[in-house]
Amino acid sequence: MNALFIWREESRKYINKLSKKIDNKVIVCNNESFQNLEINDFECIFILVELNWENNPFYGYEVASSIVMNWRNDENPPNIQFFSFISQLSLFNQTKDVDKFFVKSFKHHSLPFNEGINLKTYSKSKWKYLKKYALTKSGILETINHDLKNDLNKSQLNFEDIFISYKERLLGIKSLLNPAIINLLSSQKLSSNQKLNELHLFLNKRLRELNILDENKPIEYNGVKEKILLVEDDKEFGKEIKAALDIYFDVNYKSNGLDAIKALEIGGDIYQGLITDLELLDENQIDQPVQGIELIEYVSNSKKHKHIVKRIVSGLPRKGISELVNMDINDILYKSVIAFYGFSEGFDIWVKKLKNDIKAFRSLKYMKGPEKKIFWQDTKKEVDKKGEVKITGSGFKRFYYNLQIEESQIFKEMWSRIETKVLNILNDETSEIIETKFIKIDDRHNFLEKNTKENSVALLEQILTHRLLWISFFNDKDQVVYKDNSDINNSWSHKPFWKENYNRYLKKNTTLSVKPDGDFGLLGFTTIQILPKEKKLVLDEVPKVIIQFQTNQLFIEEEKFKLNYNSLLKSSVNDFAQKYIELCELTYWWIANINLAKENKLNAPLNFTDYTEEKMKQSINDILFNAKSIKKEYKTVIKNEIIEYQDSKEFNNLSKNLQNLLNNIISNNTLD
Structure with a gap:
């Protein structure tokens, strides 16, 4: 046991007598000797309170404070004990603040001391409390x-x-x-x-x-700074919370709810988060025309703002907030907590969760996936030429992304089941059987309204299973032998994994429909009939049917599946995309941002796994040409998008060149 005694010079003989049973000990009796010590080498430290090294009559506590704050290994704290000519109770009454903490928190011995010295270890939890809280400013x-x-x-x-x-x-x-x-x-x-x-x-x-301004708080942050709209009527408090958020986010602060609504209307798609006080008052303490709860509702009900993550900062009690909004209690910043603890108590955890949610919700901004087919489009009510209300769209694409955000565990489990089924089939496991019957056409437009979430998820899972099977077996633009009675081994309709194949069931409302394009709208794919050439034939009477298969836009999960299991697929990912996948994904999202900013569609692949070298060159030229006309706000969004890929696995030379080129454009302000 290594022991350190911090004492007066004139008492050295007394210390030697006191510590005669301790073999490994060091005695220091002046400041210079103490400063030259490697303090972390000692397990026990014994300090005389009335050190005469400085004018402070209780200088021993100042030395102890230095030891605690400079101790490196908090998992093995030293056993610090004090010796004094004054009783512990008298010391408590005579000391103030920091010194008082040491008096009440550490073992004290009155001199002259005639007992054995306790060499037990000090409590870790107590040590951490002192270091992380009690002895801080x-x-x-x-x-x-x-x-x-x-x-x-x-x-x-x-x-x-x-x-x-x-x-x-x-x-x-x-x-x-x-x-x-x-x-x-x-x-x-x-x-x-x-x-x-x-x-x-x-x-x-x-x-x-x-x-x-806590010195332990990371005041430098080099990651993505997402665009946040902060709304708080108390301007002084608003500046404080903005200062705390500015470390991690690009914050636009408004003290007025009406100004916040205008900001969302003008540039809502560039905001990724909304943090608002629920109760917004004017200078006369009268309710403002637009309240925080109305901002939350506005963002929640607007398709343009679905991707915005919502947070609340409030002085209302927890029960009051829970009655007003459906929000996780950990997503709320309580003014009472901030007033007492500032932005140190759990604030970094709150920020981390907000950033994770923003990343997840971003998918609602682009909503990658099938878009040409009515079944996946948002539900709309239109008046036809006869003046009758016609409902179009089933809303399943938005349902897909809402499920991903709001029920992430259900979403993950659904995809796990889908991938397991398809992998079993790819591995020729004959026990896997896939249902082919789908809902009737008449039930599709309002399916989500009439059915429970469980039924909707079940239908979505069935559709996605069929989608994943098709893209696992066929590439975009492939000609597919959809049906061949004379060669059932090569006939898609006769595959052994179908629950009802051509011989038993080949009618409407299945993926094996008598018209192969009939239910592909449900899957989000497109087909072109190649054989027979006559379009009006009754296909169940034709022995052979060949179609051209078009994938259209895929979900990200589908593209990831193709990349992860490329060696198992009957289809393939082209060599360029496989080799330069980080570059392809990066460029894809840059193009998506430019399209969003300019409200147009550049000539780019529907999927990042579709990139070829020629298409990549075209996309790079499009980025360079179009970036010059993008508003400043979108430059920040694009720059933030690219940062996320800097920490992924090492870029190859081609992607690094693009990375440097685009960063130089931004840093040199050549986009203006």
């Missing part, structure tokens, strides 16, 4: 403020004596105070009662400042 002030709050709640007080005691405590740590507190302590204009109440408010404000 905010921890010291929070303790004083907590005491003050308790005193203010007492019924009978001598306000003058109480104020003097807090004035003495605070002036002892003057370096932690701001000018407002120092001026209040010397003010002659207010009564002691008024000054105590003002002091409590000023300390709350100072704690927020300290926690924003």
Whole structure:
């Protein structure tokens, strides 16, 4: 056991006698010797409280504070014990703030000492509490403020004596105070009662400042800074929370709900998060025309803003908030918590969750996947030429993405089952059977409205299973022998994994329809009849049918499946996309951003796995040509998109060249 004794020089003989049973010990009796020590080598540290190294009569506590804050291994804290000529109770009454923490938290021995020294290890949890909280700037002030709050709640007080005691405590740590507190302590204009109440408010404000500027807080952040709209009617508090958020986000602050609505209407697609106070008041404390709850509803009900992640900052109690909005309690910033703890208590966890949700919700912005077929389009009500209301679209694409966001576990489990079925078939496991019957055409437009979520998920899973089978067996533009009675081994309709094949069931409302294009709208694919050439023949009477298969746009999960299991597929991913997949995905999203910004469609592949070298060159030229006319806000969005790929596996030379080229365009402002 390595022991360190920090003592006075004149007491060295006494220490040698006191520690005669300790073999490995070091004794230091001056500041210079202490500064040259490797303090982390010791397991036990014994300190004389009344060190005479400086003018402070209790300098031992200052030395102890230095040891605690510079200790590197918090999993193995040292056993610190104090020795004093004064009793522990007397020390507690005579010390202030930081010193008082040591008095009440560590073992003390009164001198002269005649007992054996305790060499047990110190509590890890207690050590971490002292280091991470009690001995920090905010921890010291929070303790004083907590005491003050308790005193203010007492019924009978001598306000003058109480104020003097807090004035003495605070002036002892003057370096932690701001000018407002120092001026209040010397003010002659207010009564002691008024000054105590003002002091409590000023300390709350100072704690927020300290926690924003906490030296342990990462004030530099080099990752993606998503665009956030912050709405808070209290301008002073709004500036504070903006300062905390600015570290991690690109924040646009509004103090007025009406201004926030306008910001969303003008540039809603560039915002990725909304943080708003629920109750928005004007300067006269009257409700503003647009309240925070209305901003939440506006974003929730607008298809243009579905991708925006919503958060609340509020002074309302938890029960009140839960009755107003359907939101995870961990997604709410409580003003009362911020007032007491500032932005240190769990704020980094809150930020991390917000960033993760933004990344997940971004899929709602682009909604990659089948879009040409009515079944996947958003539901619309239109009046036809006869004046009758006609419903188009079934809304299943939006249902897909809402499920991904709102029921992520159900979504993941669904895809796991789908991939397992398809992999079993690709591995020639004959036990896997796929249902072919689908819903009737008449039931498709309002299926989501009439059915439970469970039934809707079941239908979605069936459709996606068929989609994944098709793209696993066939490439885009492939000619497919859809039916061949004379060669059933090569006939898609006769595959053994179909529950009902051509011989038993080949009618409407199945993927094996008498008209092969009949139910491909349900799958989101397109077919062109090659054989027979006559389009009006009754195909169930024709012995052989050949079609051209067109995939259209795929879901990201489908593209990832093709990449992950390329060696098993009967179809393939082209060599260029396989080799330069990070570049292809990066370029794909850049093109998506430009299309969103310019509200046009550049001539780019529908899927990033479709990229060839020629198509890539065209996309790069499109990016360079069109980027010059993009608004500044979109440049930030595009730049943030590219950052996400910098930390992925190493780019090849081609992708690095594009990366450098695009970054240079942004950094040199040549996009303006």
